[in-house]
Amino acid sequence: MKEEQEISKNFSSGAEKVETIAQANVVTGLDGVPVGSGFEQIPTATVPATFGVGTPIGEEKKDKGEEQVLLERASKRELYKERERARAQERIKRAQLKKERKENAKNSRKKMQPKNGNDSNGNGGKDSDNDKNHRRRKNDYGGWIAAVVALGVTTLTLGAVVTAGAIDMKETKQGITNAYRGNLYELTSLIENVDGDLDRVRVSASPAQQQRILTDLLVQARLAESVIEKLPIDAQNNGNVTSFINRTAFVCEHLLSKLRKGETLDEKDQEVLEKLYETNHRVRGMMEDFIADLQDEDLTEYLKGKGEDKFSQAIQNVENATMEENRNPTFSEPPEVRAGATPKDSQDEKISSAKAEELCRGYFSEYDVQKIRFDGETVSRKFQAYNFVLTDSNDVEIFAQISEMDGSLISFDYYEYCTKQNLDIENAKTVALNFLEKMGMENMTAVKVSQTGATASFTFCYELDGDLFYPDSVNVKVCEEKGVVVGYNASAYLRHHKERTPLKPTVSMTSAKEKLHDKLTLEGSKVALINVKGRERVAYEFICSYNDETYFVYIDGNTGEEISILNAKTIMR
Template sequence: MEEKKSKVLISKKSFVTLIVFLVVLAIFAVTFSTLYAVNMQRLNTTNVNLEKVYQRTFYDLVDSVNNTENKLSKLVASTNSSYANTLLQDINDNVTNAEVQLSYLPISMNGISETTKFINQLGGYTRTLSNKTKDGTKLTTEEKSKLKELYNSIYGIKINLSKISKNINEGYVISANIDAGKEDYNNFTKDFKKIKNQYQDYPTMIYDGPFSDSTLNKEIKGLNFEVVSKEQAQSNLEELYPSCEIEYKATSNGKFETYDFEVDCEGVLLYAQLTKKGGKLLTLSAIRDGDDEVLSKEDAIVKAKEFLEKQDIQNMQCVWSDKIQADAYLNFAPEIDGVIVYPDLIKVKVDLKTGKIIGYEASTYYTNHTERNIQTATISKSSAESKIESEYQIKNTRLCLSPIEYEGEKLTYEIECTKKGDTYYFFVNAQTGEMENILKVIKTADGSKLM
């Protein structure tokens, strides 16, 4: 009996404990579920808003593509060159918008890179044609037939997008399963990939403008040397960095073919890449030793020139310099018969604490460097300067060979001017007197930039 009684007593106590436990559990459950509900509510609001942004972007894209298709069909039909020019500009605006809208949608590059490329090139091509037709030049027969080809592709994209629109109207949610953490997470993204599959053969566009297939594969002019061995390249590097340890790291096979080494100079690690052809130093990347500045920018220029001369690169002038913390960034270009040759640019970075060369970039130099016949200026310095509006104060004028984007090298007068504390560089063609380019110096916390 007693045993039984005590059992009941324990049960009673544990019953109380159980109740307490259950109450605590209930409190937790309520807290959790409330938190969960609040969070779900928030998540839902966020998702709804996200979906709105995606749908708006998608329908804007549909508009841009439809406008492009419509105007391209008019362009193919038009015979008036000034109307054609207006249409080309409109197409370019719409295509630019389409590119931005496309990049906002949550589709991986794997699914849309071909379409993005087509859209970008269509933009570059129409901009080039628009520049060309500005002065009344008519489109050629080849250009017209290329435009017809492009029309067919954009029409294909339009049809696909309208299919997707229909699906969205019937309940597709663009952001559905977006947190799945993989690329093809719903029907929207899958349908977008189909655009690529159905129109795989976007036409090739070769033109002198942005994103052209021709500018992507620029020929290298300045490396007409015999291929050297890895050991030869290493010994060339040793001459530049005597008493440093050099270790071979890799061979690069890209646009440039190089032997890549790591140079250890008293703890400072430099990554040096030397061309297989000729064993020339192409790039050098390293970080500076600290933030102390011992040397001036002028000292750095002297050091950089010595470094260039060691590699038999002569007549280089420092044409632009900037100091960012304790790094001096120096740009050098050759001066030939009083003309600065900008296409043959070499960039050098000098550590202002140690005076060591910790950065070198000669890919532009080796891409463009060649024997040139520089023409003489037919326009005088003073008549070039007369092209500048009077509110700009002229500081300096010099002759230079400028790389004009998509047009090639042109002999120009570079006229440095200031206005209200801002510095501008005007480039006036030394043969035609036309203004070719204007650069403005933008000062930022991270040094000055030319834009």
């Protein structure tokens, strides 16, 4: 005990003290085994003094076994000593680390403690405003980080939304462009088919072969006409092309009618086919050249409406190619008068474009027109017209066509956007009738009406003594929000209307009723003049119903045969 106390006095370090005491406590016995290790009570073996020559074999084996046990015990004691030394060294290291931490903490406190009880700013140990602000700023880093993170997330979200929107818009534009490109390819293919049919029929001498070719030609022409309507081209830019396609189809119908009657194509018919082939062949070449160089950028520029792109130029070239044929048609058309003219003055000289502009301003005097520009001519089988584009005070445009014969307003479209329905159907009809009276059209009766959104569309026919004259018809669209006419087409009225007399059918009304189907319920009847395959025919018009559907049934007033049936959803009388 005294030895342990003396050792403790010579060490100030707790770790050194622990190590010294640990070493001092390792007390060995007589046989070298540490006291308290659990091995000191094991008795040591005694080697017989007589071991050697003459020792019995049994005793020799016994001595060797005891020697082996002693060796194993000695080995175990050495292992135990090694473990104890390692544990003691680990305890010493932990004690030293603990001491170093305490010393470091103590030194840090001494360095931070101000001399004479004051801090570096002389505030007596109190925090200065700068220190408080510094700590406040230091504590606010978390808020700044949160704000920056939130801003970053918002920016990324908005960027993703904008990017997705841009991608969707790009895909939409690409889809529209692809659709228009497909329509152009289809139209070019149809023009090629028309060209091939015209090329073959002009050299065919067989009526049967001519009939087969003309039938296919008629189908191709009708398909081409429908495809043109799908292209992003308005009426003012495709009037001549459409008229040429229509004329081609009409020629086919006329020649097929002759062949069915057993007649043959004469020299005049061959001349017509030759002229149509020459014009269509030029159009085909232009279309093929344009399609070969067509790029998506060309369609995109055209859709912007600047009018200086390759697509617009190609359309204008095709228009010019068909204008000559439209202006000087070689085909003897049925006797009908061009829009805006009468049989008496149809051969008179045309009015000037300046006169047409003056008349156009008068027609739209109530539309607050700010400017007007001449936009070329439209020449078709049905009419010849000057085109004008008018702009009102709200920069809304009106496209109007004025007859070159007498200055009549043939048609117009007012691109006003209507959303609210401020007028009912009756008031809208009154607006339309007032406009027709301004155009000099009297005794007009509404025979059909339809409504789309805030726009009401009417079909009016001339009526005399209760008889309806359907060829003398006009279409009018009324904006129910602003109460103005936004659409008008009087081409049929201007072509057909003349001094009319009451209709006199030879078949009685009673006999005509007997021709109706037994399932039909008669709702009303009138005498009417209708147009059937280019011919005006007097007929009885019977309004009938069946299974909640309304039908117009027309019975010829002179032969008693059923000549037409129409289904109408909405009728106004």
